[in-house]
Amino acid sequence: xxxxxxxxxxxxxxxxxxxxxxxxxxxxxxxxxxxxxxxxxxxxxxxxxxxxxxxxxxxxxxxxxxxxxxxxxxxxxxxxxxxxxxxxxxxxxxxxxxxxxxxxxxxxxxxxxxxxxxxxxxxxxxxxxxxxxxxxxxxxxxxxxxxxxxxxxxxxxxxxxxxxxxxxxxxxxxxxxxxxxxxxxxxxxxxxxxxxxxxxxxxxxxxxxxxxxxxxxxxxxxxxxxxxxxxxxxxxxxxxxxxxxxxxxxxxxxxxxxxxxxxxxxxxxxxxxxxxxxxxxxxxxxxxxxxxxxxxxxxxxxxxxxxxxxxxxxxxxxxxxxxxxxxxxxxxxxxxxxxxxxxxxxxxxxxxxxxxxxxxxxxxxxxxxxxxxxxxxxxxxxxxxxxxxxxxxxxxxxxxxxxxxxxxxxxxxxxxxxxxxxxxxxxxxxxxxxxxxxxxxxxxxxxxxxxxxxxxxxxxxxxxxxxxxxxxxxxxxxxxxxxxxxxxxxxxxxxxxxxxxxxxxxxxxxxxxxxxxxxxxxxxxxxxxxxxxxxxxxxxxxxxxxxxxxxxxxxxxxxxxxxxxxxxxxxxxxxxxxxxxxxxxxxxxxxxxxxxxxxxxxxxxxxxxxxxxxxxxxxxxxxxxxxxxxxxxxxxxxxxxxxxxxxxxxxxxxxxxxxxxxxxxxxxxxxxxxxxxxxxxxxxxxxxxxxxxxxx
Numbered sequence: 001x002x003x004x005x006x007x008x009x010x011x012x013x014x015x016x017x018x019x020x021x022x023x024x025x026x027x028x029x030x031x032x033x034x035x036x037x038x039x040x041x042x043x044x045x046x047x048x049x050x051x052x053x054x055x056x057x058x059x060x061x062x063x064x065x066x067x068x069x070x071x072x073x074x075x076x077x078x079x080x081x082x083x084x085x086x087x088x089x090x091x092x093x094x095x096x097x098x099x100x101x102x103x104x105x106x107x108x109x110x111x112x113x114x115x116x117x118x119x120x121x122x123x124x125x126x127x128x129x130x131x132x133x134x135x136x137x138x139x140x141x142x143x144x145x146x147x148x149x150x151x152x153x154x155x156x157x158x159x160x161x162x163x164x165x166x167x168x169x170x171x172x173x174x175x176x177x178x179x180x181x182x183x184x185x186x187x188x189x190x191x192x193x194x195x196x197x198x199x200x201x202x203x204x205x206x207x208x209x210x211x212x213x214x215x216x217x218x219x220x221x222x223x224x225x226x227x228x229x230x231x232x233x234x235x236x237x238x239x240x241x242x243x244x245x246x247x248x249x250x251x252x253x254x255x256x257x258x259x260x261x262x263x264x265x266x267x268x269x270x271x272x273x274x275x276x277x278x279x280x281x282x283x284x285x286x287x288x289x290x291x292x293x294x295x296x297x298x299x300x301x302x303x304x305x306x307x308x309x310x311x312x313x314x315x316x317x318x319x320x321x322x323x324x325x326x327x328x329x330x331x332x333x334x335x336x337x338x339x340x341x342x343x344x345x346x347x348x349x350x351x352x353x354x355x356x357x358x359x360x361x362x363x364x365x366x367x368x369x370x371x372x373x374x375x376x377x378x379x380x381x382x383x384x385x386x387x388x389x390x391x392x393x394x395x396x397x398x399x400x401x402x403x404x405x406x407x408x409x410x411x412x413x414x415x416x417x418x419x420x421x422x423x424x425x426x427x428x429x430x431x432x433x434x435x436x437x438x439x440x441x442x443x444x445x446x447x448x449x450x451x452x453x454x455x456x457x458x459x460x461x462x463x464x465x466x467x468x469x470x471x472x473x474x475x476x477x478x479x480x481x482x483x484x485x486x487x488x489x490x491x492x493x494x495x496x497x498x499x500x501x502x503x504x505x506x507x508x509x510x511x512x513x514x515x516x517x518x519x520x521x522x523x524x525x526x527x528x529x530x531x532x533x534x535x536x537x538x539x540x541x542x543x544x545x546x547x548x549x550x551x552x553x554x555x556x557x558x559x560x561x562x563x564x565x566x567x568x569x570x571x572x573x574x575x576x577x578x579x580x581x582x583x584x585x586x587x588x589x590x591x592x593x594x595x596x597x598x599x600x601x602x603x604x605x606x607x608x609x610x611x612x613x614x615x616x617x618x619x620x621x622x623x624x625x626x627x628x629x630x631x632x633x634x635x636x637x638x639x640x641x642x643x644x645x646x647x648x649x650x651x652x653x654x655x656x657x658x659x660x661x662x663x664x665x666x667x668x669x670x671x672x673x674x675x676x677x678x679x680x681x682x683x684x685x686x687x688x689x690x691x692x693x694x695x696x
Contacts, residue, residue: 005028006025006028006029006032007043009021009024009025009028010025010043010044010046010047012024012025013025013047014043014046014047014050017047017050017051017059018058018385019056019058019059019062019385019386020385020389022047022058022059022062023058023062025062026062026065026066029066029069029071030069035069035070035071040071040072041071041072041074041077044066044071044072044077045074045076045077048076048077048080049076051063051080051083051084052083054453055083055084055087056416057087057088057353057381057382057449058353058382058385059084060083060084060085060087060088061084061088061353062084063077063080063081063084064081064084064085064088064115064118065115065354066081066111067081067111067112067114067115068111068112068115069112070110070111070112071111073107073110073111077111078104078105081104081111081114082099082104082105085099085102085104085118086099087449090122090445091445091448091449092445093121093122095146095149097146097147097148097149097165098121098146098149098165100149100166101117101121101149101164101165101166101169102114102117102118102121102166102169103117103166103170109170113170116169116170116208117166117169117170119208120168120169120172120174120207120208121165121169123174123207123208124141124144124151124168124169124174124207125141125144126141126142126143126144127140127141127142127177128140128141128174128175128176128177128207129141129174129175129176129177129181129182129184129185130151130153130168130172130173130174130175131172131173131175131184131185131218131221131222132163132171132172132173133171133173133217133218133221134171136221136222137155137156137157137161138155138156138157138185138222139153139154139155139156139161140153140154140156140177141153141174142154142160144165149164149165149166150162150163150164150165151163151164151165151168156185173206173210173214173218174206174207174208175202175205175206175207176205176207178205180201180204180205181201181205183197183198183201184198184201184202184205184218184219184222185222186222187219187222187223187227187228187236188227189227189228189232189236194239195219195236195237195238195239198215198219199212199215202215202218202219203215203264204260204261204264209267216237219233219237220233220237223236251265252265252274252280253265253266253268253269253310253313254276254280254281254283254284254287255283256287259291259299259302259303259306260299260302262287262306263302263305263306263309266305266306266309266310267309269309269313270309274313275313275314275315276313276314276318281314281318281321281322284310284322285321285322285325288322288323288325288326288329289325291325291326291329293328293329297331300330300331300332300347301347301350301351303326303330304330304332304347304351304355304359305351305352305355307323307326307330307358307359307362308351308354308355308358308359308362309358310322310323310362311358311361311362312358316365319362319365320365320366323362323365323366324366326366327366327367331344331347332344332345332347332348333363333367337371337374337375340375340378342378342443342444342446342447343444345378345379345380345446346444346445346446348379348380348382348383348446349380349382349444349445349446349447350446353382356382356383356386357386360383360386360387360390361390363375364390369391369392369395370395370399372387372390372391372395373391373392373395373396373398373399374399375387376388376391376396376399377399377400377403377406377407377410378407379409380409380446380447380449380450381408381409381412381413381449381450381453382446384409384410384413385413385417388413388417397421397422397424397425400414400425400428401424401425401428405433405436405437405440406428406433406436406437407437407440407447407450408437408438408440408447408450408451408453408454409447409450411428411429411433411434411437411454412450412453412454412457414426414428414429415429415457415464415467426467427471429467429468429471430468430471430472431468431471431472431478431479431482431483432478432482434454434458434468435482435483435486435488437451437454438451438454438455438458438486438488438489439486439487439488455488455489458497459489459493459496459497459500462500462504465500465501465504466504468501469501469504469505469508472505472508476505476507476508476510476511479498479501479508480498480511480512483497483498492595492599495598495599495603496595496598496599498512499598499599499601500598536600536603536604536605536640536641536654537604537605537607537620537640537641537653538604538605538606538607538639538640538641538642538643539606539607539609539639539640539642539643539694539695540606540607540608540694540695541643541693541694541695542606542640542641542642542643542694543601543604543606543642544606545642546597546600546601546604546642547601549597550594550597550598550601553590553593553594553597554594557590558590558594561583561586561587561590564579564583564586565580565583565584565587567579568580568582568583600642604641604642607620607621607640608695609621609639609686609690609691609694610691610695612685612686613685614683614684614685614686616665616666616683617663617664617665617683618638618661618662618663618664618665618680618683619638619653619662619663620638620639620640620653620662621638621639621685621686622637622638622683622684622685622686623635623636623637623638623682623683623684623685623686623687623690624636624637624638624661624664624680624682624683625680625681625682625683625684626661626670626678626679626680626681627678627679627680627681628676628678629676629677629678633681634649635649636649636650636651636657636661637649637650637651637686637687637690638651638653638658638661638662639651639652639653639686639690639694640652640653640694641653641654643694644658648690648693650690650693656673657672657673660672660673661680664680664683665680665683666680666681666682666683667679667680667681668680
């Protein structure tokens with residue numbers, strides 16, 4: 001591809017970083033002789049500027065694939081790559097120690113090495129076999145510690161040892177645990193494993209591909225000097241090495257005898273232009289016809305990747321005939337859509353993004369368009385753009401509209417592609433549908449990311465919130481009715497969201513101010529649906545102070561912090577960037593304080609203490625005089641939740657001291673928080689000078 005054509009792809013991707021544009025650019029970069037060229041690195045920076053922490057999964061995969069190409073290293077790319085890996089890592093691996101083990105902040109670790117460690121980490125599990133070349137030790141992984149980011153290994157020679165996760169990912173050669181793989185740990189001079197079999201087992205059971213040179217080094221370290229000398233090893237390795245190479249070279253993928261062997265042979269054929277002839281097509285058809293469904297269910301990932309790799313070796317008619325026998329054999333290809341369960345579709349969250357398009361292409365050959373449209377509505381978000389490109393829009397829209405409940409993935413896909421969709425489809429994103437989707441429990445891992453992202457849209461994104469309140473229109477009771485029974489957010493989150501929505505809708509604000517909760521559900525239903533939220537009271541002065549603090553936070557401090565972050569980012573090298581770390585800490589504090597203020601302002605009711613009438617019992621707005629054992633008298637003033645001033649004996653009724661004094665009359669005995677007893681001698685209205693202090 002010419003330099004001009006690649007430059008055009010860069011410009012297109014920088015203007016619109018869609019999955020399609022990024023995939024075209026990545027395909028072109030794979031053909032470039034030196035992807036680490038400085039000019040290419042400069043052009044990539046234009047794209048990185050368009051990506052942020054809210055990048056899509058496709059954009060995140062693009063960044064990881066750039067690392068695999070070993071493009072020009074740069075602090076900006078390191079930051080973007082960190083965000084990308086956080087986006088696509090499963091939640092159980094998204095831990096600080098694991099991220100450090102990838103070497104994202106270590107400039108001595110190359111981008112290619114980061115991608116290699118990432119691939120290893122995804123597949124790392126307990127009970128896998130591992131070989132450390134530096135110590136020539138075989139072992140079994142017994143535990144992966146998420147806190148210390150270390151791996152505990154039981155040595156096959158006896159004893160146990162711990163290895164840093166970073167060392168495990170970079171130096172350890174990891175194999176699936178199985179009876180054949182166990183043979184790799186022991187080599188005999190005579191009557192044992194042949195070198196040809198050793199090669200085959202090592203290549204098949206390694207969790208990441210190993211070249212023959214690496215396999216030879218593992219075998220040498222295992223056998224020499226305990227089993228044989230170096231010269232004896234050379235004879236053993238060469239004895240059947242040439243024969244094995246010839247057999248490997250001679251055996252074609254359509255001659256595979258098992259699903260695992262087919263997978264190995266197809267991986268070896270990557271990059272070749274080998275096409276199926278009629279004889280090869282018939283062999284593949286026969287292979288899948290006799291395939292045991294149990295084998296396909298046991299090795300779902302191998303099955304899915306094999307389907308993907310086969311796509312490049314045949315034309316549409318050949319592939320249709322080859323794949324048809326897999327209907328109902330591949331667990332994720334049921335003939336009856338009623339038999340689809342999310343657990344059976346979990347492969348779509350596991351298989352690499354590069355395989356998704358090929359498997360979708362294969363499905364388009366063997367299933368009807370109506371089937372594909374209905375099937376797509378069940379998929380995780382990362383697959384929807386790919387399937388959406390091969391399905392007629394009207395069919396897909398009809399399938400989505402027929403759903404009783406849209407998933408978080410479907411709602412997010414509609415929203416992110418809203419400029420392409422008609423208004424009718426966008427109207428499916430309602431507060432009711434969003435609440436239903438977020439209330440879904442026990443989702444497989446592939447679907448949890450969309451649930452987290454949809455909740456973030458609902459809680460934090462103004463344009464999303466604006467769409468919801470505009471869709472509701474004047475029926476504002478719908479919002480409070482749904483949110484009061486929602487189980488996906490806490491009480492404080494619910495209050496914060498109502499504040500944000502009310503800012504965008506005067507009708508909703510008026511509805512809330514009129515006691516929306518009880519009128520929407522009825523008093524009895526509201527009390528049953530949600531825990532009772534206690535109203536708070538404070539002075540007009542304190543209430544005004546809360547409002548002023550929130551306004552200053554939103555209009556001054558948060559914008560200033562955004563600018564500080566931009567300036568700090570421009571300095572690069574985040575490892576020792578104290579200014580950037582301080583700005584992030586400041587951002588977290590400001591966001592927490594904003595949430596607190598919004599929650600408190602919604603709950604609090606300002607009070608003019610001049611209008612409070614004090615009768616027999618002490619309450620907010622009363623002065624309480626107590627007599628201590630020493631016969632000394634002290635007077636305290638019970639004021640609002642944010643009015644406390646101990647120096648002037650003004651006590652917030654929410655403090656321990658305030659609670660002790662509430663709801664008592666003269667001559668009652670009470671116990672103060674310090675454990676001392678006293679008698680209430682007088683309960684009266686607040687004096688005028690205190691009322692004046694609490695006025696605005």
